[in-house]
Amino acid sequence: MSTLRYALLCTLHAGPLTGYEIVQRMRRPIGYYWTAQQSQIYPELARMTEDGLIDHDAAAGPGPHDRKTHRLTEAGRTELARWLTEPPQRRPPKDELVLKTYALAAADRDGMRALYRGEARKHQAQLDDYLAQQADAEARGDDDPAGPRFGAYATLRMGIAAERTMVDWCDWLVSQLGR
Amino acid sequence: MSTLRYALLCTLHAGPLTGYEIVQRMRRPIGYYWTAQQSQIYPELARMTEDGLIDHDAAAGPGPHDRKTHRLTEAGRTELARWLTEPPQRRPPKDELVLKTYALAAADRDGMRALYRGEARKHQAQLDDYLAQQADAEARGDDDPAGPRFGAYATLRMGIAAERTMVDWCDWLVSQLGR
DNA sequence: CGATACATGTAAAGTGTTACATGATTTA
DNA sequence: TAAATCATGTAACACTTTACATGTATCG
Numbered sequence: 001m002s003t004l005r006y007a008l009l010c011t012l013h014a015g016p017l018t019g020y021e022i023v024q025r026m027r028r029p030i031g032y033y034w035t036a037q038q039s040q041i042y043p044e045l046a047r048m049t050e051d052g053l054i055d056h057d058a059a060a061g062p063g064p065h066d067r068k069t070h071r072l073t074e075a076g077r078t079e080l081a082r083w084l085t086e087p088p089q090r091r092p093p094k095d096e097l098v099l100k101t102y103a104l105a106a107a108d109r110d111g112m113r114a115l116y117r118g119e120a121r122k123h124q125a126q127l128d129d130y131l132a133q134q135a136d137a138e139a140r141g142d143d144d145p146a147g148p149r150f151g152a153y154a155t156l157r158m159g160i161a162a163e164r165t166m167v168d169w170c171d172w173l174v175s176q177l178g179r
Numbered sequence: 180m181s182t183l184r185y186a187l188l189c190t191l192h193a194g195p196l197t198g199y200e201i202v203q204r205m206r207r208p209i210g211y212y213w214t215a216q217q218s219q220i221y222p223e224l225a226r227m228t229e230d231g232l233i234d235h236d237a238a239a240g241p242g243p244h245d246r247k248t249h250r251l252t253e254a255g256r257t258e259l260a261r262w263l264t265e266p267p268q269r270r271p272p273k274d275e276l277v278l279k280t281y282a283l284a285a286a287d288r289d290g291m292r293a294l295y296r297g298e299a300r301k302h303q304a305q306l307d308d309y310l311a312q313q314a315d316a317e318a319r320g321d322d323d324p325a326g327p328r329f330g331a332y333a334t335l336r337m338g339i340a341a342e343r344t345m346v347d348w349c350d351w352l353v354s355q356l357g358r
Numbered sequence: 359c360g361a362t363a364c365a366t367g368t369a370a371a372g373t374g375t376t377a378c379a380t381g382a383t384t385t386a
Numbered sequence: 387t388a389a390a391t392c393a394t395g396t397a398a399c400a401c402t403t404t405a406c407a408t409g410t411a412t413c414g
Contacts, residue, residue, distance in 0.1 A: 085290030088275030096267030111264030
């Protein structure tokens with residue numbers, strides 16, 4: 001079972017969705033910590049249906065294909081619950097900005113300073129977006145650990161903490177590289 | 180030009196290395212923010228040599244192949260310097276633990292609490308390792324922004340900040356899921 | 359004498375991205 | 387009427403992982 005499969009099971013955990021809606025979730029909010037392309041999602045949904053993890057209602061769609069609303073089967077729900085409490089397998093972190101930093105000495109100093117200033121700005125913008133989402137979530141009561149949307153709220157908290165860390169680190173580098 | 184190529188250029192920025200030594204660096208310290216398998220590295224080094232980004236001295240090796248010590252060419256160094264100050268392309272973050280968190284409501288509550296407790300412990304261990312490395316680095320004077328090893332030191336700082344963020348987030352989740 | 363480190367490579371399978379293809383309905 | 391949204395799919399290519407393959411030198 002690939003992680004993509006589990007990501008799709010996660011996407012469907014709170015209720016049925018069409019493939020198209022799953023693609024949307026893979027941008028926001030799930031795209032903040034997992035992504036998959038449309039061209040990966042549709043064939044995988046078909047294979048998961050074959051394997052009995054999900055099933056769907058089909059209805060005439062706008063284009064040449066049926067519109068399918070997918071939902072977890074009992075088998076899918078069981079498999080998801082089993083996987084969730086398993087320790088995640090450490091996958092290679094790949095961060096281009098940190099990679100660039102390792103070879104910092106081989107670059108133009110002022111150019112690198114400008115780079116970190118720009119990245120600090122981008123991460124600050126993302127942080128502001130998350131902060132606004134957090135305020136909305138708390139207004140809805142999503143921060144209740146017993147509520148059904150606490151999981152999404154907790155991921156937001158991680159996003160906020162990670163962006164703050166990036167902003168601080170970039171700012172520190174700007175100050176270190178300053179004259 | 181794939182990012183793998185730039186990662187290899189970064190690895191060689193401070194001096195010549197054999198393929199085998201590059202593989203070691205891809206575990207520690209570069210592996211903390213970038214990885215590649217041996218089977219990816221050797222063919223890519225060959226292609227980069229063909230393209231004039233690197234060259235090497237060859238000497239009889241222990242096995243059936245020559246031992247090659249790779250170094251950047253002038254063209255490679257120029258290309259690296261150009262790339263370094265370019266804004267990194269945002270690649271999809273993929274974090275299995277955060278993905279699991281999104282679907283937290285579909286799992287056993289105590290099981291999830293145990294998961295976050297275990298992950299907090301693992302990240303704390305990694306943090307302690309980084310902290311020890313930081314002390315060594317500072318004793319060597321690597322924290323001098325004008326020194327040649329400041330880049331590696333700065334990546335360590337990011338690692339420390341990121342691990343601390345993870346530990347805090349896991350601890351927060353344990354407390355939220357507690358009775 | 360068995361395991362580990364040194365040292366380089368190839369083959370096959372799996373995963374992910376980009377591009378293509380169709381076509382109705384709604385919005386500017 | 388042009389663009390965006392809804393909706394599903396395939397093909398080709400690129401990238402990554404796992405496994406295989408060879409062989410010396412050193413350490414316990």
